[in-house]
Ligand SMILES: Cc1cc2nc3c(=O)[nH]c(=O)nc-3n(C[C@H](O)[C@H](O)[C@H](O)COP(=O)(O)OP(=O)(O)OC[C@H]3O[C@@H](n4cnc5c(N)ncnc54)[C@H](O)[C@@H]3O)c2cc1C
């Protein structure tokens with residue numbers, strides 16, 4: 001089958017991409033491995049989604065359905081239960097996407113692909129967790145799927161390692177299902193999740209949150225019997241003299257997400273070490289021009305509203321690419337100071353119009369000015385009352401003011 | 414009272430005080446929704462409750478269509494567990510009307526039945 005744009009993954013990023021690529025006149029094929037659209041949102045049954053994008057507060061599934069409705073009613077060809085197993089580029093620059101589907105092997109020939117396969121959770125091995133590997137260790141998202149989609153409980157006395165949003169949300173969810181959540185343990189001195197989730201998931205239910213504390217050993221043969229926790233010193237070594245045993249039957253890990261980039265490994269795309277994904281330009285295009293990426297596979301987002309907007313942008317640019325190309329003269333690399341960990345995009349082209357730059361900072365700063373400098377001049381200043389490591393920030397620029405360089409700086413005021 | 418506003422992901426730190434005349438003053442909010450939240454939280458804290466119920470062949474996801482008083486949290490969850498199975502479910506449909514006398518309805522947000 002031939003198409004202009006092939007979108008891989010039907011979560012909010014992919015749905016945004018399909019919608020905008022269709023609206024911009026491209027022929028679109030969407031491949032999704034699950035039996036329905038919506039991605040991770042289907043298991044995020046809590047509310048708090050969509051305030052920015054839809055202007056009202058929705059639950060995850062409701063947000064997903066609204067996006068999916070637009071796509072189902074568009075001209076895009078949608079394949080469900082279809083897992084992409086290979087992405088290749090032919091000598092004539094055509095992209096060939098292979099997927100396993102109930103109808104057999106699908107081969108899609110596309111002018112470009114939008115890759116929106118989301119992220120996966122770091123497992124126990126990803127953090128060198130010491131001790132045994134009995135039953136009862138789950139990543140927080142796997143537990144979320146079991147409890148919310150399959151209606152199966154994961155345990156009775158539960159310890160959560162890591163204070164990311166998924167962990168905090170699951171602390172509340174499991175408490176509501178009658179479990180005893182003994183505590184959330186976080187290695188860093190600050191909480192990884194949003195302040196609102198600390199308030200409504202942890203404080204509302206009096207769940208203890210232990211900062212600068214981590215698990216040093218898992219104990220148990222068949223099933224988890226407990227964990228040893230210990231304070232973490234400023235140099236990140238454990239203070240084993242204060243080691244303490246916590247009896248529990250279940251351990252949830254909420255220790256970070258990794259972009260699901262494996263399918264693109266063979267392309268040797270330019271990587272972005274901080275995001276664990278690939279460097280992109282302002283069109284969310286990778287170093288292979290036929291490959292666009294967006295959503296959590298580009299960089300792990302905290303808000304689905306931002307994910308959707310990224311998808312919409314990538315879909316629009318991909319359709320423009322398929323129709324003849326995107327302007328790509330006078331490439332400039334965006335540089336930044338050490339307070340900023342990375343920017344998306346990494347590259348821009350001189351021209352006109354609005355440019356949106358997303359970034360993350362290394363720690364919390366109060367009352368800062370985010371400055372963009374080009375040609376020795378400040379071309380934009382955006383005040384932020386507070387910026388936090390756990391939250392993605394954004395600034396908007398007028399591209400016509402960009403000269404031969406672009407630097408993003410954070411100044412405390 | 415020091416609070417974190419939960420009405421949007423920014424999570425402003427609010428200071429809420431009850432004045433002698435019974436009115437409530439909120440500072441630290443970035444927008445009017447925060448003032449509303451702070452006042453409500455001082456007078457009668459409310460939450461939107463979401464949950465899941467097992468049905469034949471799968472589950473349904475649920476929410477209260479309004480925030481309900483916080484002290485009714487576990488009563489609402491119990492009412493959801495105890496409500497008998499219906500013959501059919503539809504997204505957007507009401508599972509329980511006026512749950513626990515809160516004036517809020519429990520509404521179906523998703524149906525999880527895998528079809529192959
Ligand atoms: C467990 C978990 C909980 C989260 N909770 C929240 C939350 O509460 N609030 C929030 O704002 N954000 C949350 N996030 C972040 C959330 O992932 C984003 O908000 C958003 O859902 C990401 O969208 P996405 O489209 O990039 O990825 P996803 O939603 O993950 O969608 C990716 C899609 O690609 C499909 N796919 C992957 N590989 C293939 C393949 N090879 N072939 C075909 N299809 C494929 C998947 O099946 C999936 O449908 C959570 C993330 C995780 C992992």
Ligand code: SF4
Pocket residue numbers: 418419420421422423424425441442443444445446447448450
């Ligand atoms: S006060 Fe307004 S901006 Fe601040 S967290 Fe509440 S809703 Fe968001």
